[in-house]
Amino acid sequence: MSDSRPTHLPNRRPRGIYLDYQATTPTDPRVVEVMLPWFTEQFGNPHSDAHAYGWDAEEAVERARGQVAASLNADAREIVFTSGATESNNLAIKGAARFRRSHEGRNRVVTLETEHKCVLESTRALAREGFETEILPVRPDGLVDLDRLGAALDERTALVSVMAVNNEIGVIQPLPAIAERVHAAGAWLHVDAAQAVGKVPLDVVTAGIDLLSLSGHKLYGPKGVGALYVRRRPRVRLEPLFDGGGQERGLRSGTLPTPLCVGLGEACSLASAEREAEASRLEGLRQAFLAAIEAKLGPIAANGSLEARIPGNLNLCFPGAPADKIMAAARGLAVSTGSACSSAAVEPSYVLRALGLSDADAACSLRIGFGRMTTAEEVGRAADLLAAAVVAVRAAAAAAE
Known part of the structure; x- marks a missing residue:
């Protein structure tokens, strides 16, 4: 038998030692195991409510929603499934800013210059829509300057976005202290927690977080799935990014990928336990x-x-x-x-x-x-x-x- 490979396929390189876990993580075999049946045997659409295939899928998705919520000390009704942290960040930042400008006249968004590109680009996109934006410097150690942050906040501020853990340098921001200043100005706090979930304690209640983004492939779950925490009390409201069938309480239309949601839920449970x-x-x-x-x-x-x-x-x-x-x-x-x-x-x-x-x-x-x-x-x-x-x-x- 010939050992030649199709010419259109790249040559496989030696695997070596993987020390790039902030870029992505392998999917934990335990996560893969619970996902597999939902690709083949239990393939129903979780939004089909007329038969058992759909009911089973819906039950699995809601169980996963509860697992994600438990990892954050949130209510399951506060979890919106997305395709990953980039989509969650876009929905949180643009959705919150647009809603608050439309309903409250708040027209200002503040973030840090060390944030992920999708946060910075979302902020710049809002600036092109006429929002007032400010991108603050950080201290030499990478942490927020709380006094500088406080001085940037006023009654016009709709949202502040701060990454819980930086994706390049791994520093952990003092979220409760940040939330105290943000809420004193009547603003909402969004946290990109893609690098934090499962690595540091995260409690959205005690930390005072209003919106939080996470991604499956950063915590040994599958790629292509993430979630956005949206606080219910006091209520945080968003304008959706796109229109459709109204799934996920109208915030994120589209058919949910049951296997990926199940994988994200299991990954969150394992990360919390271990x-x-x-x-x-x-x-x-x-x-x-x-x-x-x-x-x-x-x-x-x-x-x-x-x-x-x-x-x-x-x-x-x-x-x-x-x-x-x-x-x-x-x-x-x-x-x-x-x-x-x-x-x-x-x-x-x-x-x-x-x-x-x-x-x-x-x-x-x-x-x-x-x-x-x-x-x-x-x-x-x-x-x-x-x-x-x-x-x-x-x-x-x-x-x-």
Whole structure:
């Protein structure tokens, strides 16, 4: 039998060690197991109310809705299923701002310059609609300047959007303190929690959160599904982004993907049940990795607060060694930069520049993410690979001078 592959398929590359858990996570096998029947055996439309196929699917979706809600200490009726955090963020920011301007005359939206692109672009889209917007700087450690935030709020403010955990540097924002200032101005607080759910304690009631976005593939669930928490009391109201059959209380029309909703619910339940033990394990792996690589390279600067940070994240700067060259040299190690491609040019991370890093230092920084499937043995090998790559890149640069 020939072992040739169809020419239209890409060659499979060696898998290596995966340390890019902030980009995405593998779907937990336990999640896959509960999803599978809903693709084939129980394939009904959850909005079909005339027969058992639809009833079973609806029951599964509502069970999943309850699981997502429980992970946030929310009511199941406050959970709206979406395609992921990008859609949830768009719906929360645009929907809340448009509703409040139309009904209350509030015409101002505030966010931080280290937010995810979909939050920043949603805010800029509102500016083009005539909203007054302000994108605030952060402190050098990546955390919000609470006094600066307070000064930006007034009776015109409709919404403030702040990420719970930054996707590049992993810092954890002080949500209760932020909510106190936001609510004092009569504004609503939206939180992008895609990187936070299952990693840090999240209670929408005690934290004072009005709207919260999450995504399945960031917490070992499937890609293509997420949710938006919309507070019921006091009521938060949104204008929907698009029209249709009125599903999800009219906020998000369209047929719900039962298998994906079931997977998201299971992923939230598992993450909640295992969060504390997993956080402790990841903290140990992170400390071991940092100690191993510093033993080879000397002290390394971490970007963002190391204290207010999720345990599975590091963002490290290696001066004199551009990140793209490190990754090319560290074959078999999957890490990432905070860079984004624009017009075929790699630009330094806007998040790192917001912390005050020079373009050169930002370009020499790597994001390293540990996760549920990371082993201690992998951490040791990864530290060796990365340190050797940095040494090689620096040596090549010195030889070229």
